[in-house]
Amino acid sequence: MDDGGYRVNSSTGDDIVAWCWDMGGTTAYNTNGSITSSVRANTTYGQSIVSYSGNGTGGSTIGHGLASAPTMIIVKKRSDVDDWKIYSETLGNTKALAFTTAAPVVTSAYWNNTTPSTSVVTLGHGGHTNANGDTHIAYCFHDVANYSKFGSYTGNGSTTGPVVTLGFSPAFVIIKRSDAVEQWRIFDNTR
Numbered sequence: 001m002d003d004g005g006y007r008v009n010s011s012t013g014d015d016i017v018a019w020c021w022d023m024g025g026t027t028a029y030n031t032n033g034s035i036t037s038s039v040r041a042n043t044t045y046g047q048s049i050v051s052y053s054g055n056g057t058g059g060s061t062i063g064h065g066l067a068s069a070p071t072m073i074i075v076k077k078r079s080d081v082d083d084w085k086i087y088s089e090t091l092g093n094t095k096a097l098a099f100t101t102a103a104p105v106v107t108s109a110y111w112n113n114t115t116p117s118t119s120v121v122t123l124g125h126g127g128h129t130n131a132n133g134d135t136h137i138a139y140c141f142h143d144v145a146n147y148s149k150f151g152s153y154t155g156n157g158s159t160t161g162p163v164v165t166l167g168f169s170p171a172f173v174i175i176k177r178s179d180a181v182e183q184w185r186i187f188d189n190t191r
Contacts, residue, residue: 056132
């Protein structure tokens with residue numbers, strides 16, 4: 001099987017890794033936003049998966065199904081070849097990262113310059129997060145004590161690096177330098 005050029009089931013003996021989250025057991029329609037979305041949410045762990053069709057209108061909203069505002073959102077247009085766009089609370093609602101490139105943060109209107117609320121995510125007028133008539137998928141997350149933490153830190157150039165206190169021992173960490181061209185880094189406690 002091939003997924004957009006990336007091998008996910010190679011017969012050549014490649015090692016494969018998958019990181020999976022429990023997004024809850026029931027999918028339901030969510031009418032909290034101006035665009036009806038289909039949501040599967042695990043409110044205990046602060047994570048949901050949201051499917052919706054874009055309308056190309058800036059300021060449109062989708063319900064995310066969580067109990068708190070998302071601190072990280074990953075959006076992918078499914079009906080077209082497109083890059084993943086990432087919202088991070090620490091970067092703010094006027095910026096985004098791309099998941100499959102080494103590019104630094106870009107200024108964008110993907111989130112319509114609006115911070116997510118406890119019930120909805122606001123979308124820009126089109127393109128990667130709200131293209132008219134295109135289907136999109138969004139993964140929404142917020143911090144949960146002793147389970148997940150999203151944020152940023154400033155490097156210090158030392159071999160010991162800065163200390164980032166999470167309050168728990170993480171099983172999975174993703175790091176992306178946001179001010180320069182740099183690849184994403186993923187660390188886990190299994191490999």
